[in-house]
Amino acid sequence: MKTILSIGLLLMLAACGGGGGGKSGGDAAAPACTYSASVEVDVTDSNAHPTDAEASRFLHQASFGPSSASITALKKGSFPTWLARQMEQPQVSHLDCVKMEQARLGAVDQTHFLQSFWGQAITGRDQLRQRVTFALSQILVVSFEGVLSEDVRSVASYYDMLGKNAFGNYRNLLQDVSMHPAMGAYLSHLRNQKENSSGRVPDENYAREVMQLFSIGLYQLNNDGTLKLDGNGKPIETYTNADVSGLAKVFTGFSHGGADTTNNRFWGSVRDPNYNVIPMQGYPQYHSVSAKTFLGVTIPASGTATTANIASELKTALDTLFNHPNVGPFIGKQLIQRLVKSNPSAAYVNRVATAFNTGYTALAPTIGSGQRGDMRATIAAILLDAEARPASLPSNEGKLREPVVRLANWARAFDVASSTGLWRIGNTDSTTNSLGQSAMRSPSVFNYYRPGYVPPNTQTATLGMVSPEMQITHETSVAGYLNYMQSTVQNGVGPTVSGARENRTNYVNELAVADDSTALINRVDLLLTRGAMKALTRTSIKNAVDAVAIPTGSTSSASSAANLARQRRVWLTVFLTMASPDYLVQK
């Protein structure tokens, strides 16, 4: 059997820019991107330390899932220290990884971004950034589906931009999102022209969605995320169509960045080598000079447009959005839904929104800048809140795990390694034989699921609750997921390299305890269900595992049969756990 190099060794061999890896055969000689070091971040402190189970639960919310090593490391410290150390970890650029593949192969496509995505999600030392960036990518959506299908560098750069701002300020995030050429192309304010005398009007796409989806939402909110009501008990709309049309004029005259603002550059016949990566810029000749009224603000008409007043109008627009009281509860609640639970209480939303508004949380006083929009304080408030880790579970707890996160959970829990370092897991869109979800491949700007999705005719609906991830859960997808995981748990995932799937695990630690089904289940329980597996679930799995007898005897054939039996016990334990409601709903 082929030996799988440890992740750490592989990364040493295949450091970024460091030339070839040391493997023989297949693609192993390829330079691979360095995703991170395999060593865990040291979070040792003198605070009270979490238990194994508490650490596991926290890491399911704050990372792409726990591994034995990450639980061990976290137990030497505390959650606030872990957050602080994580926020210091340097970012690894997906764009650089894509460029390395481009240099190696000559051409790249979406799968090369996905390689980098999976490599970082599974092995990245900056796990908090990984998980928060993935959450942001589902709120501030651009997608390979559509005009960006060929533009892997632009999408990789966009994802990097989200990662850079994940621990920054939401105002900067809003700026960078609005000016990123991937967003410009995706929501069509790239090359959006001012109105003219023949009846042409500005494209309203970005103006509408930046309000509806990226900042304030449709209805005025209280700080706890509940709807403000008017005198008749009706919700109050945050904007009208006139506001959309007014704001749309601000988003005119933008096209790719570069050395000048000529017409040719605006239209793309002249372009910077990094045109699809660098921020867009204003082109005065295409920018509306008429008065622009939105959300109670009026930017007066100007005689002529200049790059300076284009920038100043953009600042006015984004400041207006950013300072709207909806942003904290609107964005804060969605981040809670991506990381912790689908139906946070109003009090929880209120606490998180307040951390957003003030840039401060008493749960981690040294995290956060004291500025409105501080992402560090917001993230700390979400993950350290008492509601993120209740001792018992009322009926409204938890969230259905996102399919992409499920695969990452498996890979991290069982120390999956990529034999080539390339992590060619690829597109996982298929509902019939894969996850029904891929990073950065949402069908529209509304993501794979909506934060307010109510699955029809369910107990969730009866209770008046939402379950976003149920929107992509149906009779086909559940079968596709189980089939994909059955194969993956046994064989790994990705292309076959030297007779084995590229990304796989030998379950060394699980095999070591496989003779004792209780010990085996305990181990998997800690990693996948945070040590909270229900008795009924445990009994069901134990019955199946115990039915696989481990042959005794000292002959080599008996020994080989025993090893196979142990493997089967491990596969069963992992797969059955991942098929159970205990695992599928994070809580």
Added chain:
Amino acid sequence: MTPTRLSRRECLKRLGALSALGSAAPFALNLAGLGAASAQSAPADYRAIVCLFMFGGNDHHNMIMPYDQTAYDTYAAARGGARSVGGIAYDRAQLTATKFSPLTPQAIGSEFAFCPSMAALHSLYGAGKLAVLPNIGPLITPTTRTTFNAGSVPLPPKLFSHNDQQSVWQAFASEGVKLGWGGRMGDLLASSNSQSIFTAISASGNAVFLAGQSIFQYQVGTSGATAINGITGSSMFGLSGTANTAAKQALTELSTDSINASTLAVEADHADVVERSVGAQSTVTAALASVPTSTSGITLPTNLANNRLAQQLQVVARLIGARATTGAKRQVFFVSIGGFDTHDNEITTLEDNANGALGLHGQVSRCMDYFYNATVALGIQNNVTLFTASDFGRTLTSNGDGSDHGWGAHHFVLGGAVKGGDMYGTMPDVRLHTTANPNLQDSGSGRLIPTTSVDSLAVTLARWFGVSGSDFGLIAPNIANFTNDLGFMS
């Protein structure tokens, strides 16, 4: 009440639905009969309704156009001119081959045209199988520019917002609504079916259109039902004998939660989906095997072989053809195609190009043509009615190479029972409102205020489907304010 699996099962038992439930039988197959709220005057024959949803907001202004010179000129001017002069309107000469004259007179002219990519629909219109519904959309009560601006009438929620208007079209309320009008029709008529799970079927992911109170929508893949290998396969992980049996039992009882381990609502909800998946799979597989893709008239033409909408319509046609196996008498289906949010690149997105690549309008037209002919091949065309829907129409104004979110839009109804070859409703003025020359259906930028309500479409179809008059209000909440028969069904 704490949500548990027990509560659901007790509920079923109370309703007497559990009597036939063996340990392996999925409950959803035994729900037939729960939905019959009142006695329906349903005809005995088979009937199916298919919703074809165009996600993104179809630019209807470039789907059905005025052809009379004066009206055409007005249309072209409002869209920045014809494309030969840089606008987004069609050139009039492009429309000659697909023009038509509706039987019912229209105030703005006597001749109209399908866009050139929809030649197949033009033919179906000519053959009397396709009807045009001009300027249809969500309304609470009849509305004009005057009452819209004055705020003197109630309006549908969250106009111009994609996700919400998708929901309003399908379910008469914004995102988060629990019941769609397809699902409501299914609730009322599922008792005609021997297995209620085959009442409301999506070939395109979850759709609120199909959400019912007692029926569950069933999602079918374009190649049929996906079996769970660990449950239906011969061996899990190479196991055999009792170990294999134990493994399969564990997978079944965990994933469907027949052991009632769930303590949270969403745990139980997910397990219910798995349970339906397992329960329906063998029936669907057998049903589809009886109408293979090689069946004459069912095989996709070459240029649609890889088309996702065509594949969805193919599996719908096969399920209709296999109605004897599924025991279905009344079915509501949902299929969809995306990409219609043409803020940009409108012409290249919608229109077939000279190299033979199909635009979205060309795909819709050819797929509908394929589907109608498939129902003819199955001999069931008079019992199947397809209608189109979309988030909203779009602005009449151009933003240079596209258009923006609107409201009312033109749509189609297709089938052997449709009184085709005519336009049902009022074709609005295709021009922008000005003070000097008012257009009372323009809410601004040519975002049309609908003159036909989605309620009227829903009830016209529901009546044909066999829903009794006393239940029309359950199908369409605002129907009292609008006509309950648009007249396009025979």
